[in-house]
Amino acid sequence: MTGIQAQFRAHIEQQVTLTNEEFDFLYTHFTEKKFHKHQYLVQEGNYVSHDYYIAQGLAKSSSTDDTGKEHILQFAMGDAWITDLQAFQLGTKATLDINCLEDTIALMITLENREKLCSDLGKMEKFFRKKTTEESINLQRRILCLISNNARDRYEDLLEKYPGILQRVSKAMIASYLGVSRETLSRLALT
Amino acid sequence: MTGIQAQFRAHIEQQVTLTNEEFDFLYTHFTEKKFHKHQYLVQEGNYVSHDYYIAQGLAKSSSTDDTGKEHILQFAMGDAWITDLQAFQLGTKATLDINCLEDTIALMITLENREKLCSDLGKMEKFFRKKTTEESINLQRRILCLISNNARDRYEDLLEKYPGILQRVSKAMIASYLGVSRETLSRLALT
DNA sequence: CGCGCGATTGAGTAATTTCAAATCTAGTGG
DNA sequence: CCACTAGATTTGAAATTACTCAATCGCGCG
Numbered sequence: 001m002t003g004i005q006a007q008f009r010a011h012i013e014q015q016v017t018l019t020n021e022e023f024d025f026l027y028t029h030f031t032e033k034k035f036h037k038h039q040y041l042v043q044e045g046n047y048v049s050h051d052y053y054i055a056q057g058l059a060k061s062s063s064t065d066d067t068g069k070e071h072i073l074q075f076a077m078g079d080a081w082i083t084d085l086q087a088f089q090l091g092t093k094a095t096l097d098i099n100c101l102e103d104t105i106a107l108m109i110t111l112e113n114r115e116k117l118c119s120d121l122g123k124m125e126k127f128f129r130k131k132t133t134e135e136s137i138n139l140q141r142r143i144l145c146l147i148s149n150n151a152r153d154r155y156e157d158l159l160e161k162y163p164g165i166l167q168r169v170s171k172a173m174i175a176s177y178l179g180v181s182r183e184t185l186s187r188l189a190l191t
Numbered sequence: 192m193t194g195i196q197a198q199f200r201a202h203i204e205q206q207v208t209l210t211n212e213e214f215d216f217l218y219t220h221f222t223e224k225k226f227h228k229h230q231y232l233v234q235e236g237n238y239v240s241h242d243y244y245i246a247q248g249l250a251k252s253s254s255t256d257d258t259g260k261e262h263i264l265q266f267a268m269g270d271a272w273i274t275d276l277q278a279f280q281l282g283t284k285a286t287l288d289i290n291c292l293e294d295t296i297a298l299m300i301t302l303e304n305r306e307k308l309c310s311d312l313g314k315m316e317k318f319f320r321k322k323t324t325e326e327s328i329n330l331q332r333r334i335l336c337l338i339s340n341n342a343r344d345r346y347e348d349l350l351e352k353y354p355g356i357l358q359r360v361s362k363a364m365i366a367s368y369l370g371v372s373r374e375t376l377s378r379l380a381l382t
Numbered sequence: 383c384g385c386g387c388g389a390t391t392g393a394g395t396a397a398t399t400t401c402a403a404a405t406c407t408a409g410t411g412g
Numbered sequence: 413c414c415a416c417t418a419g420a421t422t423t424g425a426a427a428t429t430a431c432t433c434a435a436t437c438g439c440g441c442g
Contacts, residue, residue: 063335
């Protein structure tokens with residue numbers, strides 16, 4: 001049992017309890033893989049083969065608009081899932097890029113394997129339901145933050161939620177995540 | 192079998208197929224209820240007893256900031272789910288108001304009943320997982336729209352996604368949903 | 383007719399963006 | 413140890429976008 005496996009099991013057991021046999025079984029549906037900094041997990045225009053559990057490291061998902069500007073949808077630090085959800089679910093081409101900001105270890109699962117796993121092990125169906133519900137709650141919070149608050153408040157909100165983020169992510173990327181220009185973020189001088 | 196029941200069954204069967212017995216069984220977990228225009232499904236500060244499937248009518252969820260301004264998180268037209276997800280899941284007090292904009296017919300389910308139903312009927316666990324995944328995809332799209340686009344493009348985006356919305360929702364509320372002032376929305380004169 | 387509500391318009395102000403230039407910083411090679 | 417470069421960050425100034433507050437318009441309804 002590697003450290004990654006133990007961490008992943010603990011991650012799943014936040015939602016459902018597992019026997020050793022169940023964990024061993026479900027684990028066979030995943031592939032562990034290392035990615036180096038700057039490597040892509042998903043590239044716009046390609047099909048999306050996997051959903052990724054980021055065990056260690058840091059990845060971001062983003063889209064690039066017609067003026068070439070990048071907009072960051074998500075940072076996935078340790079213990080988080082990331083993919084181009086729409087493309088993954090529907091089997092369409094990615095509209096997002098997903099790129100590692102640090103050397104990263106991920107556990108990957110294909111759509112086929114995930115659906116099979118959900119059918120064969122009800123606890124995993126439940127796990128994904130709960131996890132996705134959590135995800136929706138977080139996305140709703142972010143939407144309310146975006147429509148309710150100005151740039152400064154959104155920035156403070158982010159720092160509060162991810163205290164260590166400034167040490168790992170450039171301010172230009174944080175600006176892109178918050179939906180403001182990097183110059184504006186820079187002028188919010190604080191903390 | 193009422194029209195509402197038939198509609199609800201079709202809604203569920205968009206994700207999973209059901210036998211008559213399964214539908215009858217799952218349906219016992221829900222309560223059908225009518226609400227009149229302006230009635231609250233959820234009020235800020237109260238506990239959230241149910242998740243609501245809006246069969247007919249229209250409800251909105253919103254939060255009110257410290258300056259008294261309302262920010263609209265969601266419109267639930269026919270065939271959509273709505274609740275204060277965070278408060279419902281965690282059993283905490285609502286931070287959202289949910290209010291009917293029209294006379295509305297809803298099917299309501301408590302957290303306890305939903306969890307029981309998911310345990311007793313794997314297809315419903317799957318249904319909720321799929322539905323919540325869809326929800327996440329939509330929320331992600333909205334976030335990208337909010338951080339990528341200006342007010343005009345967000346407005347056009349909304350009209351494209353919900354063509355009939357102007358006939359059912361005041362422009363002040365649409366502005367609140369888009370995160371702009373109603374005066375600004377008014378000045379985007381088009382369509 | 384006149385009230386009430388939603389929508390629009392006007393004018394001034396505030397927030398944010400853009401483009402350009404200056405500064406800072408970490409890592410590299412001499 | 414230092415100079416140098418590439419990338420990140422900050423700063424400046426003007427332009428744009430959006431907001432606020434107030435007034436007006438339009439329309440359905442008693």
